[in-house]
Structure formats: C-alpha cells, structure tokens
Amino acid sequence: GEDVEQSLFLSVREGDSSVINCTYTDSSSTYLYWYKQEPGAGLQLLTYIFSNMDMKQDQRLTVLLNKKDKHLSLRIADTQTGDSAIYFCAESPNSGYSTLTFGKGTMLLVSP
C-alpha cells in the first residue's frame, strides 16, 4: 500500500544546513511535495518536484529526488530560527482520483 516515511525529529544550529529525508512507496507518483506547518497553524506548501526531475532549487531550498530508491530530501541552507516547524513530505499518486499521502512529519528545531 501507499506509505510515506520520515524521521520524526531534527535539531540543528542556526546557520547550519538542514536535511530532511523522506521515503515513499508508490512509484506512480507524479508529484512530490514538501509542506511546512508552523506552531498553531495549518500546513502550507513549501515546494514540490515533478517526478521526471531529480533536483529543484528555490532560494535556500533544494529538493533532491532519487526515483530508483524512492527517496526525497529537502535541504535548507543557512537555517534560521524561523525555519523551526514541522515539515511534511507528501506524494500524489497518478492512479485515478486520489488524495495526497502524507508522512508523519519531521519536527525541525533550530537553536541560536
């Protein structure tokens, strides 16, 4: 079945790079997403990648996709305290109508 796995917690110091990893199981997924949830708020789309790409860069964010291993990562360069949040990986299978499948989320804690 569909399953998205992430590590639950990551702690870094301000100014370091953060790497959040995700594995997914549905090889038909056409898009993969990273959402950010700040404390007390809903989820907001941070970035996404199409399945025929292996890298996407957007300012401090770099998404890497390894389709063979079904592995997705999000790198945040120069991490700031404002990046402290929960980050969710999600996949969008391409089979009929379907919803997104979310991972359990990685809590990123950035210390000064």
Add this chain to the structure above:
Amino acid sequence: NAGVTQTPKFQVLKTGQSMTLQCAQDMNHNSMYWYRQDPGMGLRLIYYSASEGTTDKGEVPNGYNVSRLNKREFSLRLESAAPSQTSVYFCASSQRQGGYNEQFFGPGTRLTVL
C-alpha cells in the same frame, strides 16, 4: 481571498455531545478534505469530496459524517463525541490539474472531548 476558513477555532465538548465543524473555500476548488492531526500520527484523512455531490471515506471515517453543502462548503459532523476524537481538525481544498494536486489548508479547529 480568504482561502480556506474553518469555524470554530477551539471547542470543548462533553462525551456524547454532537457538533459540526464548518469549512469554506473561496478558490473555486472542486475537491475538499477533512484531516485530523494527532501527536506522532501525522495527518490522517477522515473524508474527502472529489467534487460537489460526492463524498468518500478516508483512512479514519468512523464516528464522523460529512456534507458537501455546495462547491464552497464542506462540513464535518461528530454525532456523539468521544475522548478519542480529541484532536486538531484541518480542512483542505484543491483543484487537481493533471497529476498536480496542491492542497490548501485552513487554520484548524482544536477540539477537546472531556
């Protein structure tokens, strides 16, 4: 544009009480969703509505009912609340384009059942 709005923001119920969580979107999206978020469990889909007039069960539908009132509004009803339904509830909407299905989320309703 307000995006996705949810009411109420907070609610405390006693076991056995009923209530309806309201959700509305102003983006003309076809699809709407209800999730619950619990510590260590991530987001779990309760029900969704792919288009106006249709609703389908998600991963955890027991104890809930939904109504897609019109294209804008999708409500979630708890007929007889239980402490296990203490959670944060999120509504979302999307307009799928090909394989792209970005979901837009509301701010959530924090529900406590005593």
